[in-house]
Amino acid sequence: MDYVGNGHKFPSTKICLLFKSCFIFFCLFTILFNSKLAAGYAYGARNLASDTPSGFISIDCGANEDYMDNGILYKSDRDFVDTGINQPVSPNISRNLRPQLKNVRSFPEGRRNCYVLKPENGKDNTYLIRASFLYGNYDRKNTTPIFDLYLGSNLWWTVDWDNGYVETLYTPSTDYITVCLFNTSKGVPYISTLELRHLDNTIYRTPARALVTMQRLDIGGRSNLRYPADVYDRIWNPLNVDTLNSSVTNSSISQGNNDAYKIPDTMLRTAAKEQNASCSLIYFWETQSSSAQFYVYFHFAEIEKLVGKKRRLKVDLTGQRNATTNATLDYLKPLSLSLNGTPDNAGQLQFSISAAEGSDLPPLLNGFEIYAAKDMRNASTVPVEADAMMGVKGAFKLIRNWEGDPCFPSELSWSGLTCSNSSASNILSINLSSSNLTGKIPASIANLREITSLDLSNNELTGEVPEFLVNLPNLRNLNLTSNKFTGSVPKALLQRAEAGSLILSVGENPDLCTSLKCPYNLKKYLALIIIACILAVLLPIVVFALVIYKRRRQRENLKREIEERLLKSKNRQVRYSEILLISDNLKTTIGEGGFGKVYYGTLSDKTQVAIKLLSASSRQGSNEFKAEAQILTIVHHRNLVSLIGYCDEAENKALIYEFMPNGNLRKHLSDPNTKALSWMERLQIAVDAAQVNKLQG
Template sequence: MEGPSPRAKTVANKWLFLLLLGLAAAAGRFLQAHGQLDNLGFISIDCGLPESAAGYVDNATKLRFTSDAGFIDSGINYNMSAEYITPSMGRSWHNVRSFAAGARNCYTLQSLVAGLRYLIRATFMYGNYDGLNRPPVFDLHVSVNYWTTVNISDANTPEIYEIITAVLADSLQVCLVNTGSGTPFISGLNLRPFKNGLYPMANATQGLVLVARANFGPTDGVIVRFPDDPHDRIWMPMSRPTEWLEISTTKKVQNMEDADSFEAPSAVMQTAITPVKATSPIEFSWDAQPNVNDPSPGYICILHLSELQLLPSNALRQFYITLNAELWDPRGFTPQYLYKNAAYNTDPQHAFRHYNVSLNATANSTLPPILNALEVFSVLPTSGITTAASDVSAITAVSKNWMGDPCLPKNFVWKGLDCIYAVSRPASVTGLNLSSSGLSGNVSPSFASLKGLQYLDLSLNNLTGTIPDTISQLSSLTLLDLTGNNLSGTIPSGLLKRTQDGSLTLRYGNNPNLCSNGNSCQILHKKKHSMVAVYAIVPIVAVVVIVLLLVLLICMRINKGIISKNLTPRNRTTSVHTSLQVNNRRFTYNELVAVTSDFQRVIGQGGFGEVYNGFLEDGTQVAVKLRSEYSDQGVQEFLAEAQTLAKIHHKNLVSLIGYCKDMDYMALVYEYMSEGALHEHLRGGENNTRCLTWKERLRIALDSAQGLEYLHKGCNPPLIHRDVKTSNILLNAKLEAKIADFGLLKAFNSDRDTHVSTARVVGTRGYIAPEYEATLQLTNKSDVFSFGVVLLEIVTGQPHILNDPEPTGIVLWVRRRLVSGNIEGMVDPRMCGDHDINSVWKFTDTALKCISQTPEERPTMKEVVVLLKECRELEAARVNSAAGYYTAESGGNPNSNAI
């Protein structure tokens, strides 16, 4: 961080020093911990405190510390070297737990609430506990996601790391990862729940890693945290008397109608700073901290603001807020008297090496800017897919000291496991080698839950009891090794049948009490006469097949002559259409009159012309798109669509059945999509009174994305649709979605091109990517932008342009509602809340990624497909478990100047 202008002094190190020094000196007064969840939902762990030692209550906070013995099974307890212990040091710093063995060691925090956000704080003080005087460097993971790198600077300096993350299950793991730069250790681990609505930027796909949290103004050096902050955030005092003036009040600063997204404590908001020189701005800055896991980190900055002085009627405090010279709100910001206000960016800021925030008085302001408190977070992707929950439950039921997720990250797969990985679904266990693992007792029934298991080696253990028949239900299992145990009884018939048909290799030797009653383990043999029957039947079948093939060949020759005769007169026009004759029928205009009953029923309208319902001679229902004489799309667009559709085929693209180019009449004949266009279902209407469920919307979005992905990646050269919108996504009777209307399709000259230049902008207002409008240069990312708008329409049920009350794009409409974390306020109310909130968050986050201002920040359609499959799986998990997640509270702060 940098201090205020004009000198812009760097104080980041001072902030960190104050934070750590203050914690080291005041830990006895401020740290608090629980071993188990209490009525506050807190967990606070003194790592390294012996299991035999009783927990203790902090004198200042009256909160209890507990040993970490119930949260982890590995590691060794150590005491800090006596020379580093001071009388004022809190008790929790006196000991550590160290992990010399294992690449990954994990704490498991349980009894959590799925869907809730939590603050997790890990603390470290080396104190030369091992006598080596070599402070280590290692990584922290939360679940399967990288959190941060712990870099211990010296033996006497504590290090504090915080993250705010949404929890998707009832437990969470925090893992210390050995990177080869010293032995990982930990002093303390705390967990604090946040109620719904707080820190809305933390969701299922991203967490917030604390960079700084400052309380401006106080000169007494007091750290504010629990109980003054009921969420137990650590607010470090920040005061520079030579450059800032302190303003304070003893009156309570209140939340804004209980809709505050951050709830900064009143004790923090009661102090503030203004510049000594009234005409100077308040400025602070920080440098980006890229790393291997996140080379271009994004940042969220939250300014906490409140007016602490009752101003006379002729006084005004108003100021602009800029981030790297970008103005947050052109109207200026005026904090309310004794009410909490917040200004912050909802979209993480990327691509800068240096970030500077400035508060400058407006021309009308009579008073300088004011700042009460500040938080800065880096954004951490937390969308890593974990191992399938059923597999995790089954594996952890086996008595073995494993740590973290079984299959992920891939370089930490548990010893003895083989896993299979998919882009869009959880990893699953395919192989399990537990040979010589000291297992005893019965064979665990949990193995039956490993549906993808291909081999299971339980040899050379001390297993007793019978072989469970449930193992025979593992259809993928090809090898089962039970050699060298003390199993008894017989082999289940299901396993014997599997060995008989050759689908399973079963090894069970050296089990003295197994199969001790004669033939109970004998493999049944097929009767010999069965093969005689086979030998007799084979020649007969062969003769029949030969006869049928001869008949079929004769019929094909006859039909070929008839078809050729019928098509020849119709194909004697121009050579332009010869490429279409192979797979697509060519209609005359009179035939289309008959097909559509003289164009009787209109089922759609587009820029090309009207679309009519029709039936072919065999009863097949079709859609006939007839070009209007008033259409802006001419012969070239028609030929482009017809010729392209003759070549491309995908289940999520509307199929072309035929075409007509008869004199001036031009038409395309498509497969009939009985449920019409997507936008009709999203808006409702006379024919579409039923609301689409969230599951149906997810499927439609995924189908559409797969169609676009095919155009972008499955065609050579790649194709750009240029008119992606909800009216060009059609649904069949099964609500399967297909992309339609290819009149504006544009092809790359080759698959090596980066863009296509056009003479004019075409498409539909509200869907057109900003860079295409500005430069006339198309890329695949232009379609991605349009598809992002489609996704927002799907989740909100709103049109791409709303009257709110003035015409407003849906992108801006959604952003306004997400500012306060009010995602339920933007979700289509017709779904009645029947959806997984994390699925909605991820879906919306995917849409916002698609509509990023710069093409480079947008995902590819292949990546969008992956993200949408993850959204679908989150919803499926909710339906399967019949347990919904907590949802964000409605409402928002109408006076919050947030972007």
């Protein structure tokens, strides 16, 4: 593959290393990227990794499905482009290709066809963008097409080779990036792979928003490097010069947290150095241009363990003013420097690396990169309006010739659009009449602040006429006839129409009110009215139910609390209100004596109790009540019923006993049935009663 630079294809690049003392021209080295390495003839096996690096967009143009390769998820291009057809390359050469190069997407129709990339980090971030092309005789014509490649409205490259790639560092002004192929009538444009990598914004300067990659070389390397060795997926090509001393280390390079360049460890572990400190490493590169600005990035790492000294270097672009810098290398620590300048009158760029003054160690270099500044500030649509039109395209799912920048180049501006005649164009009018549009008017139109005319007539648009149309200050003509709009036209639009500052056409929308005196829009608020009515009916019911529920819960909680006190601590005094809770308001009478009536009660754990309530007419009176309560709180016997609690609250007095479901002793002793109790049982009862009397006495 021929490496490309500055709009031309170069057959070779000369590398001259001169000894400062001898001035010996020692080599010519071809730095053309070997097509088998750079374009992927070495097959990369698919990796079954489950994720892909953050900030990567990898598109296999022409693939039918997504797949993993070498730890990177390559996606089919169906979600990135609306046009073109997929075709395989010739089977004669596809056998050993990387997966990304086995197919192409070609564009036989239209002058401009574009991919739309939407990186998650958005605008004003720096990205590495790489487009790869392998003709592979996909059309069986054996004629390599020639076409132009654009970034937005700016020419990126003229593709005139049959196997290679072009790469740039780009800082977009919009949240999306368009990569467009222009048909120049020299064959059908095609593309194999499109890749985007998010870079750290602090490392590569991108004047005029772009740097085009010229060279990226790993000095002393043996094969090309990319991801995962390089976390940014930069491609490093090897450069070996036999007449230089090579240095290699097996030790790892310390990649500190502050090293944003993240140069591959493998690359930094090899280097080339001169024979001695009196010799300089000098590099010549013929650019074919004497005016372009070039940026050179040098990457160093000391891989020799020096004792008591450090290697100090002087780096300069020969013949450039203020393009000199010094560097001191630390053992196994990376160091990156950059210089920029223009070639000489012959189009030759030269840099040299020599020992700094006073240093006796020869110069060393691990790798370098050369970029050409590319002005990406050609005329284009105002970014916010370009974004707005992308929103309109997405909302209406338009796949007509809406590709690339909406207004530039002017001969390829989007159909239906009129743009202002300026370097940063505004959208002045949109005519999408009879375009089979459905849905609502997209909100992104609100950002077209300079628009004067909007024609959306004869479509199937629905919803209400949006209020944001009122805020378009220059809108003079609005045509919404023959759609399915509902509701009412915003009052401000109608007022502007009456005043003559707006030509408003909204007829043939059967459910749209077009009068300033529209009746109250009941349909608009019908759902709210129905909900309000339902709430008006249900709310009192809900509130009443909650009150009842809350009272019931309080009653249950109180009863549970009483029961817990009675169960945990017997012979406790309780309140009369608690007696009522336990007995369910004295609902069930189970007996009556001289003391008063006895009522049935239950606790929440189903424990049954008998509640003896002192009657106002009781013959025993309060003194007998107190005496019985005191005795039962003190005396405990297995034949004596247990007192659980008592109530002594003014005239309300009660004793709470264990409930005896089989009745009391009197009932059984008085039973005329002699079989109810035997004489021995009766005798035992008499003895037990005597023991109880003894305890009481």
